[in-house]
Amino acid sequence: EAGVAQSPRYKIIEKRQSVAFWCNPISGHATLYWYQQILGQGPKLLIQFQNNGVVDDSQLPKDRFSAERLKGVDSTLKIQPAKLEDSAVYLCASSLGVIVIPNTGELFFGEGSRLTVL
Amino acid sequence: GESVGLHLPTLSVQEGDNSIINCAYSNSASDYFIWYKQESGKGPQFIIDIRSNMDKRQGQRVTVLLNKTVKHLSLQIAATQPGDSAVYFCAEGLVQNFVFGPGTRLSVLP
Numbered sequence: 001e002a003g004v005a006q007s008p009r010y011k012i013i014e015k016r017q018s019v020a021f022w023c024n025p026i027s028g029h030a031t032l033y034w035y036q037q038i039l040g041q042g043p044k045l046l047i048q049f050q051n052n053g054v055v056d057d058s059q060l061p062k063d064r065f066s067a068e069r070l071k072g073v074d075s076t077l078k079i080q081p082a083k084l085e086d087s088a089v090y091l092c093a094s095s096l097g098v099i100v101i102p103n104t105g106e107l108f109f110g111e112g113s114r115l116t117v118l
Numbered sequence: 119g120e121s122v123g124l125h126l127p128t129l130s131v132q133e134g135d136n137s138i139i140n141c142a143y144s145n146s147a148s149d150y151f152i153w154y155k156q157e158s159g160k161g162p163q164f165i166i167d168i169r170s171n172m173d174k175r176q177g178q179r180v181t182v183l184l185n186k187t188v189k190h191l192s193l194q195i196a197a198t199q200p201g202d203s204a205v206y207f208c209a210e211g212l213v214q215n216f217v218f219g220p221g222t223r224l225s226v227l228p
Contacts, residue, residue: 004161033215040126042207042218043162056215091161106152107209107216109161 002026004110006092012116018080021113025073025094031055033107034067034077035091043091049075079115087117126205128223137195141208141219146189150211153182153193156221157204165193165206200226 005024013019025032030051035043046065047057052072060067064083069075079086089112096106131137143151149170154162168175168182168191175182181194191208203226209216 035218042209042221044218045215048215093161106164106167107162108164109154111159111161 004092004094004108006090006110006113008113009111010114010116012118013082014118015084016081018078019082019115020076020078021090021092021115023075023077023092023110025075025092026108029094029096029108030072031095031097032069032075033093033095034075035093037089037091037112039088046077046090082115082117084117087115089114126221126223128225130225130227131198132227133200134197137193137198137202137224139193139195139206139222139224141191141193141222143189143191143208143210143219144217145210145212146186148210148212148217151182151184151191152209152211152216153180153191154207154209154218155202155204156207162207195224198224198226200228202226 032049034046037043046060047067048055049069052069067077091112093107093109152167153165156162166177166182179196183192205221205223207221208219
């Protein structure tokens with residue numbers, strides 16, 4: 001079974017530029033997550049989708065970050081304009097369902113997209 | 119690839135010994151817990167999970183223990199191997215999403 005696909009793997013931009021990351025979850029997975037992982041820290045949730053609807057975006061800096069999952073399958077995360085503190089690995093994860101339903105909440109992660117803002 | 123967690127707490131064990139990695143979680147209402155392993159340059163990989171109605175679960179060479187009284191989770195790795203070297207995260211799940219701990223780096227010494 002194919003895993004979670006992410007691109008690009010690496011991106012270097014200057015501050016105030018924009019960047020977009022793409023994620024294709026495991027086929028059939030209804031739930032998709034974007035996490036930000038700063039070096040030396042655990043992943044922090046940015047946004048969670050259930051199909052094409054947003055479940056939780058409370059930690060997404062909405063003045064500069066946006067995400068969409070228009071057809072309920074793949075997703076894009078955009079940062080515009082980027083700041084130095086946005087340098088991190090952006091991880092996409094998917095799950096079959098949600099935590100409260102046994103055997104469906106497990107997260108499967110992609111390899112991540114490493115962003116460096118200069 | 120670039121290392122993950124350069125300034126994380128580190129646990130060093132001899133190859134063949136058992137490892138115990140600890141995690142304190144924050145929310146007493148969390149009902150699902152997962153341990154993840156993250157190797158350098160890769161995304162987190164599922165190791166083992168446990169629900170709050172259990173206090174112990176065993177997998178292949180790994181055991182997770184849950185103490186809800188003190189909000190503590192541990193991961194035990196038997197006969198630690200060089201391939202176990204990585205950063206280990208615990209994640210607590212509540213309702214719909216997960217919160218990850220800061221991570222522990224496990225170094226296996228030859």
